[in-house]
Amino acid sequence: MTSVLRLEGVSHQFDGVRVVDDLTLDIAEGEVVCLLGPSGCGKTTALRIAAGLEPLQTGRILMGDTEVAAPGRQVPPEQRGIGLVFQDYALFPHLSVADNVAFGLSALPKPVRREKALTELRRVGMDSAADKFPHELSGGQQQRVALARALAPNPRIILLDEPYSGLDTALRAQVRDDVLHLLKESGAATLMVTHDPEEAMFMADRIAVMRDGRIVQEGSPHSLYCYPNSAFVAGFFGEVNAFTGPVSGGQVETPIGPVAAGSIPDGARATMVIRPEGLRVTTLQADQSDYTALVMQSRLLGRSSLIHLHVESGETGSTKEWHFHSRMPGIFLPEAGTRLRIEFDRGQIFVFPAQEG
Numbered sequence: 401m402t403s404v405l406r407l408e409g410v411s412h413q414f415d416g417v418r419v420v421d422d423l424t425l426d427i428a429e430g431e432v433v434c435l436l437g438p439s440g441c442g443k444t445t446a447l448r449i450a451a452g453l454e455p456l457q458t459g460r461i462l463m464g465d466t467e468v469a470a471p472g473r474q475v476p477p478e479q480r481g482i483g484l485v486f487q488d489y490a491l492f493p494h495l496s497v498a499d500n501v502a503f504g505l506s507a508l509p510k511p512v513r514r515e516k517a518l519t520e521l522r523r524v525g526m527d528s529a530a531d532k533f534p535h536e537l538s539g540g541q542q543q544r545v546a547l548a549r550a551l552a553p554n555p556r557i558i559l560l561d562e563p564y565s566g567l568d569t570a571l572r573a574q575v576r577d578d579v580l581h582l583l584k585e586s587g588a589a590t591l592m593v594t595h596d597p598e599e600a601m602f603m604a605d606r607i608a609v610m611r612d613g614r615i616v617q618e619g620s621p622h623s624l625y626c627y628p629n630s631a632f633v634a635g636f637f638g639e640v641n642a643f644t645g646p647v648s649g650g651q652v653e654t655p656i657g658p659v660a661a662g663s664i665p666d667g668a669r670a671t672m673v674i675r676p677e678g679l680r681v682t683t684l685q686a687d688q689s690d691y692t693a694l695v696m697q698s699r700l701l702g703r704s705s706l707i708h709l710h711v712e713s714g715e716t717g718s719t720k721e722w723h724f725h726s727r728m729p730g731i732f733l734p735e736a737g738t739r740l741r742i743e744f745d746r747g748q749i750f751v752f753p754a755q756e757g
């Protein structure tokens with residue numbers, strides 16, 4: 401892979417606290433890579449360092465073969481030829497919407513510049529606001545103009561920090577779809593920061609999951625969702641049911657049945673993680689007495705139903721109680737108090753060494 405943007409061994413501290421820790425990431429031409437992680441894990445700092453908005457402390461940044469940042473030496477952001485959409489990289493208040501978008505097009509003759517700006521604005525549905533000023537627009541509209549401004553000069557590298565955060569659900573779906581196609585058409589290398597796993601899966605060819613300043617897993621959305629390497633990554637891609645217990649005879653006895661413990665040795669503790677869609681409930685037949693659960697609540701969520709389950713495990717006298725969620729396709733709303741048979745889809749179970757505490 402020829403990388404257009406490379407962050408190499410980047411570490412960063414604020415007030416002695418390390419917030420980015422030895423981060424290395426390559427982005428190829430035409431590739432969309434998302435940095436995904438919880439609030440405060442260092443995503444924005446990494447992106448700001450790549451942009452040149454934050455001075456680099458350790459490591460280096462390469463654009464193609466050119467080193468644009470090393471400790472004590474850096475090319476200013478405006479000379480890096482990158483398109484930026486950052487929360488604090490606002491529109492110029494004294495320029496009209498069209499002039500904001502035309503700002504980066506100074507190489508073009510003036511009339512062509514406006515035409516190109518209008519074309520970019522049309523792509524994000526903002527051409528009718530071309531002669532307005534930023535303060536006359538809503539936050540979401542300003543964000544769309546900022547996207548048009550970043551994309552207008554056809555930069556080789558685009559950096560996006562939570563670019564859809566100011567948009568309502570319907571507009572977000574439309575704008576991110578448009579932006580994905582624009583990015584793919586442009587062939588730019590894109591690095592986007594988000595804390596929203598669905599957004600990352602929608603946009604990214606590759607996702608790097610961050611935790612405490614480090615990349616903990618990197619891969620295609622499919623590989624991260626289907627083969628998470630930790631309970632943290634599994635849980636970050638959506639709600640999970642989790643159970644921690646001792647390994648015995650190569651398996652963990654969970655309230656919903658025994659689960660193979662893989663390479664985790666007997667005597668160690670393992671955490672079993674299963675997504676609600678991997679936990680299936682069916683009507684209990686008279687001759688079935690194995691793993692059952694009591695329905696507490698059932699809720700229709702649209703395309704699926706969420707069933708809150710009460711599960712008991714252990715012998716009489718030392719019973720333990722669990723609360724699990726099952727997600728069933730379509731409308732399936734068993735009444736509270738119904739006892740159901742519970743089974744799990746082995747393809748959706750993940751087992752990891754327990755991380756106590």
Ligand code: ATP
Nearest residue numbers: 414415419437438439440441442443444445446595
């Ligand atoms: P969010 O999704 O909430 O924006 P993030 O993953 O992007 O979070 P960063 O904004 O990179 O996280 O912040 C990482 C850590 O560094 C946080 O603990 C934050 O408080 C701290 N931090 C960020 N910028 C500064 C700064 N200029 N001075 C001091 N600490 C900072």
